[in-house]
Amino acid sequence: MSDTHTTHVLSLSRAEGAPLDPPPQYARLRAEAPISRISVWGGRATPWLVTRWEDARTVLASPGVSSQSSRPGFPTAREEAAALPPGYFFGQDDPVHDTFRRALTREFMVRRIEALREPTTRIFAELLDGMLAGGGPADFVEAVALPLPSLVICELLGVPYAEHEFFQSHSKVLIDTAAAAEERIAAHEALGAYLRQLVEDRRRQPADDLVSRLGAHVEAGTFSVRDAADVGAFLLFAGHETTANMIGLGVLALLAHPDQLPRLYAGKAELANAVEELLRYLTIAHTGLTRMALEDITVGDVTIRAGEGVIILLNSANRDADVFDDADTLDLARANARQHVAFGYGIHQCLGQPLARMELQIVLPEVFRRLPNLRIEPGRDVAFKQTSAAYGPSFMPVTW
């Protein structure tokens, strides 16, 4: 059955003048070829491409799929992708994945995340004050969206305040696709060495923070110091650019829909729903989640054979009109916004989602409350990161 399907080339190019919408070809694929072959690595591999919400959930929830990118033929973005260390557990299968995920589950429960609300509010106010003090115009990405999540992750991990600047500056280089490869490797090594030292320090002198609790797992023999430091680096990698992009895109989407701004102030539930709808509409994980079938899996009229790769397009699934009425419209009052798959689905579903939600629920209403005249600087353009794994603005010139 698989051989009768046409092979496409995946384009991440968005339509001219529609930077917040997925590439237009996705709507056609959902209608005409919801599961099709896609050509990657210059035609050397043809994994399956899944575009509909229902099928995306079926594949992601299947116990027969692997996330382990070191498997030969796994549909990573680049053919020569290196194997990830175990602490980067989004790229591991159980039981390795489960060991790390279990060690962290409590860190993202309501009580712990609520404890980060006050620091997040304070960090955000300081960053905004800093931007305003410059008199404007300013790059909102550089001034607010990018530093906020990495400073919040400092709080989450327990990085001492005096070392925030060191952590923040290396973290910024790490996710900067324009930085030279050597610079990024150096930043990665500096952060790794820093985190290993922090784990060792907290093993000797535990505090009430995530790194101390990772240190306790090292003491108990669950994993090594190296693994614990890798988990810290992975949390930074997973939670920095993603949240930064959602903040930037969220502001842009709201600037384009000023009539919907009152929903942010209509109550706690309305604000929470507005954030869910923005997550659905903007779906920043735009290059698709990658998996490999370990057994034959039937999805719709297709059998994905054991050993075949699959790419699941979350930004297509979240615009599926079978699930979301008028799916291409931003509607902050949408009743089923929470059904989105912007955080993935199944055993690897985003662990940091309560933190991401909390940050967005603080930042978005507060930006427009403090800066009711916020706008893009006339005559200048917002620049977008087209090919990075998380879609978002790289430059956002604002005035207020």
Ligand code: HEM
């Ligand atoms: C709006 C912001 C965010 C978005 C859209 C997002 C999206 C995602 C997605 C789609 C996955 C699934 C990957 C897969 O199945 O292959 C994921 C996994 C993950 N995310 Fe997030 N994420 C965000 C913020 C965060 C934050 C703030 C953190 C923590 C600081 C975080 C930590 C993680 C972790 C640890 C995983 C791996 C879970 C596992 O494999 O079990 N994320 N995220």
